[in-house]
Amino acid sequence: MPYHRADTSAQADKLSGIVEESDLYEGFAPHVETSEIKTLDFYNLPKQTGKEPALRSFTEIQQLLQQGKKHIVKNILRENSWPINSPIRSQLWPQLCAQHLTKSNVLDGFYWEMVHQVFGTTELSEKPIMLPAFVDATHCLPYHLTGTGRSVADRIVNVLGYDCPDITYSPVLYPITSLLLHFMSEEEAYLCLAGLVGSKEKTFINQTKLQHEVTWKTVMQIAKKHAKSAVAYFQRICPGQKLERVFMDWCWWILAGLPFQHLVRIMDCYFHEGIKVLYRVALVILNLFHKECQSNNEWSPDNIKNDIGNALIKFCKKIPVSPAKLLHAAFSIRGLSTQYISRIFIKTEMLLKSRSVLNSGSKQLIKSRSSDNLPTSQSQVNIQMMSHTLTIREKLHSESCRNLGEKSPGHRAIAMGVYPIHNLKSQVCKNEDLFTLWSWLPVRITMYQPVLLYTTEEHGCSLTTFYVRVEQHEPTLLMIKTCNNEVFGAYCSSRWFERNVKDDKGQRQAYFGTGETFLFSLYPERAKYPWVGIEGDRDLGHSSELFMAADSKMITIGGGEGQAIWMDENIRFGKTDSCKTFNNPPLCPSGDFEIRVLEVYGFVGI
Numbered sequence: 001m002p003y004h005r006a007d008t009s010a011q012a013d014k015l016s017g018i019v020e021e022s023d024l025y026e027g028f029a030p031h032v033e034t035s036e037i038k039t040l041d042f043y044n045l046p047k048q049t050g051k052e053p054a055l056r057s058f059t060e061i062q063q064l065l066q067q068g069k070k071h072i073v074k075n076i077l078r079e080n081s082w083p084i085n086s087p088i089r090s091q092l093w094p095q096l097c098a099q100h101l102t103k104s105n106v107l108d109g110f111y112w113e114m115v116h117q118v119f120g121t122t123e124l125s126e127k128p129i130m131l132p133a134f135v136d137a138t139h140c141l142p143y144h145l146t147g148t149g150r151s152v153a154d155r156i157v158n159v160l161g162y163d164c165p166d167i168t169y170s171p172v173l174y175p176i177t178s179l180l181l182h183f184m185s186e187e188e189a190y191l192c193l194a195g196l197v198g199s200k201e202k203t204f205i206n207q208t209k210l211q212h213e214v215t216w217k218t219v220m221q222i223a224k225k226h227a228k229s230a231v232a233y234f235q236r237i238c239p240g241q242k243l244e245r246v247f248m249d250w251c252w253w254i255l256a257g258l259p260f261q262h263l264v265r266i267m268d269c270y271f272h273e274g275i276k277v278l279y280r281v282a283l284v285i286l287n288l289f290h291k292e293c294q295s296n297n298e299w300s301p302d303n304i305k306n307d308i309g310n311a312l313i314k315f316c317k318k319i320p321v322s323p324a325k326l327l328h329a330a331f332s333i334r335g336l337s338t339q340y341i342s343r344i345f346i347k348t349e350m351l352l353k354s355r356s357v358l359n360s361g362s363k364q365l366i367k368s369r370s371s372d373n374l375p376t377s378q379s380q381v382n383i384q385m386m387s388h389t390l391t392i393r394e395k396l397h398s399e400s401c402r403n404l405g406e407k408s409p410g411h412r413a414i415a416m417g418v419y420p421i422h423n424l425k426s427q428v429c430k431n432e433d434l435f436t437l438w439s440w441l442p443v444r445i446t447m448y449q450p451v452l453l454y455t456t457e458e459h460g461c462s463l464t465t466f467y468v469r470v471e472q473h474e475p476t477l478l479m480i481k482t483c484n485n486e487v488f489g490a491y492c493s494s495r496w497f498e499r500n501v502k503d504d505k506g507q508r509q510a511y512f513g514t515g516e517t518f519l520f521s522l523y524p525e526r527a528k529y530p531w532v533g534i535e536g537d538r539d540l541g542h543s544s545e546l547f548m549a550a551d552s553k554m555i556t557i558g559g560g561e562g563q564a565i566w567m568d569e570n571i572r573f574g575k576t577d578s579c580k581t582f583n584n585p586p587l588c589p590s591g592d593f594e595i596r597v598l599e600v601y602g603f604v605g606i
Contacts, residue, residue, distance in 0.1 A: 257316025
């Protein structure tokens with residue numbers, strides 16, 4: 001019998017007074033084995049004292065989401081301890097996941113068409129289904145799903161892998177699928193996963209080995225600050241065991257260790273706020289475990305020193321606090337903002353990427369170790385002179401250059417060291433354009449590894465996200481592709497964080513940056529527009545030094561009788577004018593533009 005969410009809509013809105021005749025397990029989907037699920041608090045709730053707020057209904061939360069009041073919803077989800085078998089989740093979880101869905105126009109029946117395309121039928125096979133390679137076979141946690149429920153989970157994961165070929169490693173995807181299936185139909189579970197996987201504003205599920213490694217290393221770095229005593233204790237009792245081995249399994253403390261009641265309440269918040277909820281819970285688990293180690297002989301150093309990771313999971317299975325207390329402790333941790341977590345994550349990600357590049361280029365590094373291959377002091381001077389005598393506007397295309405003969409001016413020789421830019425996978429520039437652009441960069445910068453810090457394709461269109469990922473890096477390279485396929489941008493010499501720097505009077509400076517900043521255009525015209533003051537010492541006035549400006553509503557590059565590049569807070573629309581700082585024409589013919597892709601690159605090691 002198919003499971004329909006509408007069947008539970010009436011129960012979902014009656015959270016304050018459940019009728020006694022209701023089925024004890026009415027909150028679960030048909031493919032759940034309910035006999036082992038503890039539902040202690042659904043009908044045996046303590047009597048209301050009048051102080052506790054009534055549990056919120058789905059309708060109330062839905063209205064708040066429609067009004068864009070996500071912060072209020074966040075607090076409600078944290079504070080409302082709905083019973084584990086409450087029917088609200090059959091509507092609440094799909095609604096929470098739907099807000100992250102990027103494919104807003106998913107047609108009815110899309111999932112079943114995909115099922116038919118992958119398996120040739122919509123009938124559920126009795127034979128085992130081979131799981132995709134990105135699934136961790138040792139952690140296909142079914143929780144309380146029946147055999148049929150497990151087959152449904154297998155099918156969902158297969159279809160998702162077919163629809164999202166970019167997923168290459170995602171061990172937590174199967175457990176999340178299983179949890180969703182406890183409260184909804186197969187099709188709804190798939191749509192929820194599509195929202196979580198495709199979310200651009202928040203991270204929910206890691207999808208590559210790099211993301212997986214960056215995540216557990218981020219948790220380890222955060223724990224060294226917010227669970228300092230626990231980390232120090234682990235290092236002290238087993239100095240020979242690497243701390244990394246403990247944190248590699250951090251997500252399984254939660255997904256494989258915690259009781260089902262705790263896990264469901266965590267998911268209530270996770271589906272709205274993202275992976276940071278799991279970070280917080282992991283820190284509480286560490287601190288609680290450390291506390292128990294001090295007072296409980298079961299967790300004495302002799303008993304846990306050989307395998308702390310396994311001991312942590314065993315501890316979680318009989319964790320000594322209720323779901324409500326666990327979440328309260330998690331959300332009471334101070335100084336653990338989204339921006340702080342993002343900075344740790346980005347630093348770790350860049351470090352791992354730079355190591356990967358160094359390893360892949362090790363042979364080239366070995367070849368370059370001889371001092372015979374290093375440039376002489378005179379050749380360095382020549383390179384510097386070339387960088388200062390660049391043709392400002394390269395209006396000659398390659399064909400016309402060939403027609404001029406061997407003496408025609410060409411691009412500056414590119415100094416890339418061991419970091420070839422042909423490894424960059426830009427959605428804005430072709431390789432030939434990247435080589436041109438790199439020839440315009442300051443020579444010293446071309447020796448560093450470029451790293452993609454932010455792209456609207458992956459990180460969404462938000463100025464807040466832009467600042468979180470970019471503001472601490474100096475310099476940065478902004479590349480814009482418009483919906484009309486114009487390509488232009490800017491090399492920004494200073495950190496975007498300087499928008500917050502105050503002067504002697506305590507006021508934020510409107511503009512910042514240095515004369516090394518420049519504009520460029522790659523299509524339809526190929527040109528570089530350096531600072532107007534770079535060629536002389538004459539005083540050009542204040543309007544010639546308006547390099548960079550930014551606030552919560554916009555970013556600007558270039559000023560003085562116009563703004564060379566201006567973008568709005570949604571990084572969707574912008575405009576370009578002539579300006580005195582760079583003496584540039586508008587970088588696209590119409591002046592106004594709609595952004596198709598924005599990419600921002602930083603440089604490792606500077």
